[in-house]
Amino acid sequence: MQDTISIFLVAGNRLLREALGKIISKQVDFRVCGVSPCLESATGSIASSATQVLILDSVSIQRPDCALLAEVSREVLCAKVLLIDMSDDPEIFLKCVRAGALGYLLKDASSADVVAAVRAVAQAQAVCPPQLCKLLFQIVSQQWAARPIVRMKVKFNLTRRQRQLVPLISQGLTNKEIASQLNLSEQTIKNHIHRIFRRVGAKDRLQVVDLTRHLDTSANSPDSGFLRLGSQILV
Known part of the structure; x- marks a missing residue:
């Protein structure tokens, strides 16, 4: 029964x-x-x-x-x-x-x-419904992919701009090249990089790359960990 x-x-x-x-x-x-x-x-x-x-x-x-x-x-x-x-x-x-x-x-x-x-x-x-179940899978997938950049933020307390610079440093770009790519002045980039050195405890760019390598800093979206549909951030 x-x-x-x-x-x-x-x-x-x-x-x-x-x-x-x-x-x-x-x-x-x-x-x-x-x-x-x-x-x-x-x-x-x-x-x-x-x-x-x-x-x-x-x-x-x-x-x-x-x-x-x-x-x-x-x-x-x-x-x-x-x-x-x-x-x-x-x-x-x-x-x-x-x-x-x-x-x-x-x-x-x-x-x-x-x-x-x-x-x-x-x-x-x-x-x-299946189409909304798919949405939940997308959210979990994006949150999982965002874990490295979140860990970098927590571990080193880097600002959004500084987290954006780390992968560019890893690519071996010069201050001038980074400034051109981000549409900022070369001096601004130089200041940010010196602050990154202090926060991660690095003496040079190679140490920055080494200290952040295990965090996989390729994800640098400001909305990492969120699902964006059109102009709406949903989660």
Whole structure:
């Protein structure tokens, strides 16, 4: 016999709320322990109902910062959050993930998708569309690639400009060549390089290269560790 999954349904869209209620009622292992059109007014009921899966629609979390969702996720730790009828906007998706959502279904999700997602989320498994899952992989990949430059920043406390200069020094470029490439004066480059010497404890350029070699300073983007889509830095 399957264990019963207790579900609290919050949907601002009445038609969607009724449709979801019918879908849930057809599953012998699902039990609705509460229904509400508003998340803010339902937080107390959710906390006292031993809810396992909290289903929310896009209307109920329409605040762009997802602050209420984050608050509920913190206060009702036993409830796993499944968002439905959602946008495929990457920024909205990432905000919801940060706020504590474990499942994320788009507007075109079928009733079978909802049922499968409820069961998965109840087992603490993450659920999201393939195209958004790919986004998470990209973020992890970029964060991993950014680790060397982050380590260099922490280890030597170099400024952004100084971190940018290290790989150019490693390439054997002269002050004049670096200045031309970065559109700065040669004296400015010279000053930066002397500060780099002091911060890494080097006597010359060769020592700078040697001391930073294991950190792989090839990544010098100011947004290292973040995913940029268009003009938006998402994570």
